[in-house]
Amino acid sequence: MIDPKELKYTKTHEWVRYEGDAAFVGISDYAQHALGDLVFVNLPEPGDEVEAGEPFGDVESVKAVSDLFSPVSGEVLEINEELLDAPQLINEQPYEAWFIKVGGITGEEEMMDAERYDAFCEEEEGNE
């Protein structure tokens, strides 16, 4: 099991988990909850370049489409193909359901640790 406390988070609610030189990217529990039941995922292809702060794919709920923003710059090594057929896994296990594995990392977004991210979400909630 992945411990959400060990992850780093962006302001756009993606998480990053480093394993050696590679980064796994997913979305937070807060994000999946806000998006609602997800029914479709669009992901890049292995070999594609992603850039920190830029969209790399999107997720669709019944009601809306939302971009996914890459927390890092680099090359997509792998995508989680399981999500293409079972997007509900993102709702069910947001911290297991990684979207892309990125290598050759050349830069990253400013990120928060879990504690700061929780406080950030509370603030967002309050602003609604």
Place this chain on the structure above:
Amino acid sequence: MEKKTPLYDTHVKYGGSIVEFGGFLLPVQYETGIKKEHMAVRTQCGLFDVSHMGEILVQGPKALDYLNYVLTNDFNGMKDGRARYSPMCNENGGTVDDLIVYKRGDNDYFVVVNAANKDKDYAWMKDKEAEGVEVTDVSDQYGQLALQGPKAQEILEKLVPADMIPAGYYTANFEGEINGIPCIISRTGYTGEDGFEIYMAADKAPEFWETLMEAGKEEDLIPCGLGARDTLRLEASMPLYGHEMNDEISPKTAGLGFAVKMDKPEFIGKEAMEAAMPLKEKRVGLKAVSRGILREHCEVFNDGKLVGHTTSGTFMPYLGGSYAMAILDADQTEVGNKLQVVVRGRSIDVEVVPLPFYKRDQK
């Protein structure tokens, strides 16, 4: 300033995510989420707040003539307690709104209209008012709940004697009573399932909500929001104003010809609709056959040639897969026709399929 329905506090209490719709603050979903709410209505039962809908009275010795002139359907021969669906058109044959007319008694009709159009409809209807007809907006006086799903009858039977429940689809009992409080019980809905729409004095709506939720416990009744209301009506292929029809789209184009009685001597929009025959465009159903979710207001192509636009589309929770309704050039509407819908720059392969996408098994 958005209005709150009488159930606003109830929605907050039940964990609804509140959004603005048709000038009202309403829940798009509860914590269960759209998919579960949708499935509850298909398999068990769901409860919706539809108090935002508008209610307009048409009364007087000329009320029947008035309705037959202002609306496209034919209201002759209606018995008391019957409901009849109708578009209301402008002189160009475009649709002002679609609505339901109930006959409460002779010279006394109760008309239910879309929330977002209520002020426009009332102004339109008031403008057409003639000697012997009085049109009154009573929207603020009513709350409305929709109890929808195969278990709706069972749940209602716990609260009222069986003979108080209207038996036929599109019939209503104006003398209903739940817990001693008067209400209108109508066997109608916007989900493709059996069910009821219940009207009561606005301030009694929260009490009715709690009473129904309590009565539906064993049947796993859950509250449902606007999100599920939209996916349910779309799966059942029911048109929605502002999507499949609008001030410029005629009900005939929207596939509502069954409610446009061209044999009536006269009604607003008749001449324009006659002149527009044969139809140049028609509403169809599309099913995605490649990956992707179809959405509204997307262009539809046949090998690079623009042939129409989608009007509603999403992922259908009960059927699985993505479907859309679209208005296409008449020569493209044959079932089986293979087309492409471009959604945010990506092309999705689709096929024309028969409407409705979903139809419940009739007992």
